[in-house]
Amino acid sequence: MSFSQITTLTASGLDMTSDLARVISARSNILEMTQDAEDAVLRPSDYGAFPHDLRAALAARIARRSNDEKLAVHYEVAAGDYAALARPEVSGEEQGLTTVLSIVDLVANAPKDISADHIAALQSAGISDPDIVRLCELVAFMAYQIRVVSGLRLMQGETA
Amino acid sequence: MTRIVHKFTRRVPDWQPRVKPVDLAEATPAQLDALKVTPSNTKVSAYVLTLAHDVESLSVRSPLFNAIMYDKGGMSREERELGALGASMVNRCIYCAAVHADRHAKLAKDESVTDELFANGANAKLSPRNRAIFDFARKSAEAPPASDQQDIEALRQVGLDDAEIFDLILSSALFGWANRLMHVLGDPVRQEPAPQKVSA
Known part of the structure; x- marks a missing residue:
């Protein structure tokens, strides 16, 4: 896998010929597995209740709420009919996803405030346990990717 | 008696899932395969069995986790x-x-x-x-x-x-990732002896 195929690196704006690119190539296994993880949460073959376009919309929404417009735009292009959800102010009422979105927003932005009641609310909204785990993995992966991208930008001397 | 732990401690608690973990007896071949790549393959934890609901993520996350924390x-x-x-x-x-x-x-x-x-x-x-x-x-x-x-x-x-x-x-x-699984999908708990009844 070349560095240009790894979203985490392209979104960070890394110059692939720079000294920093040479340094981090010592961790190319980690960078490649990071891309594999992105593929697993954004485009899994067993997507459960969350098709790929909805996942892309959620990823874009999470990136946007984290002020990462570049990453948001990257995911938004694959959001299809769910593109509206990539805007944080959209509640998801039209799509019947208000509970899912409110909990996605909380896990993404204030995970310390999540309690058992939130998981019970997802179950009451008809989300199966496997789908709750799938949703959580998507949001959790995005938290990781956003922070690796942000860190790489800081290392290049940019404001993240 | 099960008590939820709310304070930071170095004494590692148990972890109690908020959703039903995969039943090992009913696991699919893909799930069984993914469960093997976890560090503790003798006894599969409730946490890993919970994550096995999303087997594609679990399969890539375990080796990624180990590489980030342990690679030379x-x-x-x-x-x-x-x-x-x-x-x-x-x-x-x-x-x-x-x-x-x-x-x-x-x-x-x-x-x-x-x-x-x-x-x-x-x-x-x-x-x-x-x-x-x-x-x-x-x-x-x-x-x-x-x-x-x-x-x-x-x-x-x-x-x-x-x-x-x-x-x-x-x-x-x-750990932005790991915390959002561990803290969201379950509770840190300790098993404690039930309070003794004092007979009058």
Whole structure:
């Protein structure tokens, strides 16, 4: 896998010929597995209740709420009919996803405030346990990717 | 009696899922295959059985986790644990904080750093190097990430090279992920003896 195929690196704006690119190539296994993880949460073959376009919309929404417009735009292009959800102010009422979105927003932005009641609310909204785990993995992966991208930008001397 | 643990501790609690984990007896071949790649393959934990609901993620996450925390070179294992701990404290993941504070204490052969962090949080008295590492991890874990150019400069001033800084970025970010599974999908608990009934 070349560095240009790894979203985490392209979104960070890394110059692939720079000294920093040479340094981090010592961790190319980690960078490649990071891309594999992105593929697993954004485009899994067993997507459960969350098709790929909805996942892309959620990823874009999470990136946007984290002020990462570049990453948001990257995911938004694959959001299809769910593109509206990539805007944080959209509640998801039209799509019947208000509970899912409110909990996605909380896990993404204030995970310390999540309690058992939130998981019970997802179950009451008809989300199966496997789908709750799938949703959580998507949001959790995005938290990781956003922070690796942000860190790489800081290392290049940019404001993240 | 099961009690939920709310305070930071190095004594690792049990973890009780909020959803029903995969039943090993009913696991699909793909799930069984993914469960093998976890570090503890003799007894599969409730946590890993819970994550097995999303087998594609679990299969890639286990080797990625191990590479970020244990691969040779770059930042020391002890300091990567400090990065993990900084994120876990911000996200109030009591379970993750316990595991990684315990690992830090054992690798450093020193409990004083994590004692101080649990007692005083962001105001803990730390060596300049640990201070720069912990501050970067703590600020990066905020949502949106709050670390800035000065935090990177502070890391360079205490002697971290770019390979070490990148390892810190990875280990603290990894716990942005792990905390959102562990703290969201379950509770840190301890089994305690039921209170004795006093007969009149």
